[in-house]
Amino acid sequence: MGELELFKKSLVTTSSKRVSFSLLVLRIGVSISMIYLHGYPRLINFGKISSEFTDPLGIGTDTSLALVVFAEFFCSLFLVFGLLTRWICVPLIITMIIATWVVNGGKGFIFQEKSFIYLICYSSLLISGSGYFSLDFKLFGKK
Template sequence: MKWLNTKYKDGTVSLALLILRVVAGSAMAINHGYKKLTGFSEMAAKGFADPFHIGVKASLGMTVFAEFFCAVFVVLGLLTRLAVIPLMIAMCVALFVAHSGDFFGKGELAGVFLAVFLVLLLVGPGKYSLDKTIGK
């Protein structure tokens, strides 16, 4: 039963990590980060969540940093393991604060993003990344 073989070639795993990075990072940057970046003033005026009590603008600014800029770094595979840390913090806040830990309801997307970013933290970006290119 060759189809049960669990040995993967490095290229296959790296291609899977590339797809994971590009899809998750792009979805985060475009659907969440860019909207917050371009609508910063309106969102701050409406009273964006401030779970760390540092001010609405500071909380929104850190969320924009994570959801847009760090997500772009993830897509590029640049400083990937560092870039996913703010994203994981943002997804924990979204899941456990904004959605009250409702993983199988309204917090499902935040939970899925959290899992993806955790995988990237543990495994790294793969060989098709700027991290690997710069590291040579």
């Protein structure tokens, strides 16, 4: 096989390990970002911010904040390890839909962009799953 054929093949083929590694990078990157910038600050300041937190669904500010902390901190922590990835993505996706179109809706895309990018990442992980480098694969994958 000539150099041109090898080059063409490298553009269109992927190995499952490379794809799984990219899923690992995506899972860890988006999760650490979510935990560090959003989930952890809300968790440790829960009492201070709960009365002022937005209540977009009319379920109370404490409940709204608790659900957001569950998604942004605890679900993201599970996502780092690739544990129950597809199930864990559901609360994160719901949170990002609400953040994008309910909380920041009408403010312009500059305010919606961050939550929209998170939404794209979580939707991709919901579709793809966690990949080979995950607890999902170790616990439930093919032996």
